[in-house]
Amino acid sequence: MLSDRYEVGEVIGRGGMASVYRGRDLTLGREVAIKILESDLAADATFRTRFRLEAQAASRMSHPTIVRVYDAGEDVETDADGTTRAVPYIVMELVSGQTLKEIIAAGPVSIDDAIHYTDGILEALEYSHRAGVVHRDIKPGNVMVTSAGQVKVMDFGIARAVSDSSSTVAETTQILGTAAYFSPEQAKGEPVDSRADVYSAGVVLYELLTGRPPFRGESPVAVAYQHVSETPVAPSEIVDTVPRSLDAVVLRALAKDPYQRYQDAGSFRAALDATRDGRTPSRKQVGALTSELYGANPRQAAETARSLRQLSTDTTMRRTQAGPPAAWIWAGIAVIAVVLISVLFWVLNNRPGTTVPDNARVVPDVVTMTWDRANELMFEQDLDTERLDERNDQIAEGNVIRTDPAAGTTVAPGQLVKVYVSTGQKMSTVPTLAGLSTDAATTALTSAGLTLGAVTTRNDPDLTADTVISADPAEGSEIAVGSAVNLVVASGKVTLVDVVGYTAEAAQRALSADTLKLVPTIVEDPGCPANPGRPTVAAQSLAPGDVPIHSTVELTVCTGR
Structure with missing residues (x-):
């Protein structure tokens, strides 16, 4: 307990x-x-x-x-x-279903399912990023798929608590154990934003399409290094059934530079949806995109270096024409060296200063951070703070909305910085809905600023059709205004079992039980021979299946000779 x-x-x-x-x-x-x-x-x-x-x-x-x-x-x-x-x-x-990790381990995932699962992850990220929450640990093990195919992402906020409490990247990696899904900026220990989640979602899509992550190694450090410096192989080169249109989407999501990725989950979703229209880039276009995002292909560069080494050591090759005089060669090299040194000297002496004077401070960027963390950073910068609470539907409660002066502003030590902290979304209490009709429950939800969600039916022997049995979230729960509340309503029916062949007494007992509460009546039929000492049911007036509650069921018992 x-x-x-x-x-x-x-x-x-x-x-x-x-x-x-x-x-x-x-x-x-x-x-x-x-x-x-x-x-x-x-x-x-x-x-x-x-x-x-x-x-x-x-x-x-x-x-x-x-x-x-x-x-x-x-x-x-x-x-x-x-x-x-x-x-x-x-x-x-409590969610019933499988993790995406289990689904991938079970065997190949179809293209349509891969897009569907990734779209569900991105839909969750689109919502959480608007609320100011960056997940930081998107991976197949943190994604559930229900039996109905609904994608549900879990462990929001927990990854940030772990990483903020770890003094080194190595410790964070050890705790989370998810280097295969790190963004390059996470691997380098740099500050992260929502684009790190976009990268991790791209890794998950890659694994759904190919059955493996884009980078693998003997240790988390080796994998982290590849995230920072290696070019991923296009998914279609691993599984030839993957369309090249998805190559382009995956490569863009896995860009090393956050500014070259999709800038938000919504853009990623739109690009993923656009692959369904049949437009497929050529292999040349995919290669150009790879070059744009990742530079020269490392394998091609290695082949070039190997060829140059072979040529430089091949003593069988002879020149077919005379080269220029040696004096001209050395003169040209000297001129080039002088020009390069002059340019370097000019650049170093004309580069703008990047240091902040000792008598000045820069307001740190604390937007979406918790108030406690923001206050710590301001204190480290020798700045005073004043907390001002403000309602905000996009930033989670207790997180910073903005500062005045704004982030990046140069101020004097001891400067007062006003920190506006979100009080979160406006909340509402789920009203009592059990026993109401669906229409009355909808009216009650609307009055509370809530909306009607999914409505499912359930057999109940005591309740008439369309009567609310329960709600999810339960009555009395505090949820955000505008949230949907799912209802379970009575069908007005119960499931009648087949009692033909039962003894009359057993059939009456079964039909009048608390789970059915039907009304059994015995009808004697002298036209068919009785079963001596054990009267049994020869027929029932209602066929097995769902029947209205409190229905009368006539049970025919043979009484003839």
């Missing part, structure tokens, strides 16, 4: 940083997934603080393609020797 509220059940998944358990929220009476952090991470107080803040920020996001984070907390566990240790956990939506 965690925090006297969450009942922890069996393990349903394990990862490098946490284990996931099936659980139950005893307060709201719903099934949940509970992720409990490993003890080595839990021992880091800085990590626990960042983890809680990032998980709370992720909990503000509500979208069909994102696994909901319901709660984040910390409990205390006492060991056998009496020592206590923190147990950080998060409570998430």
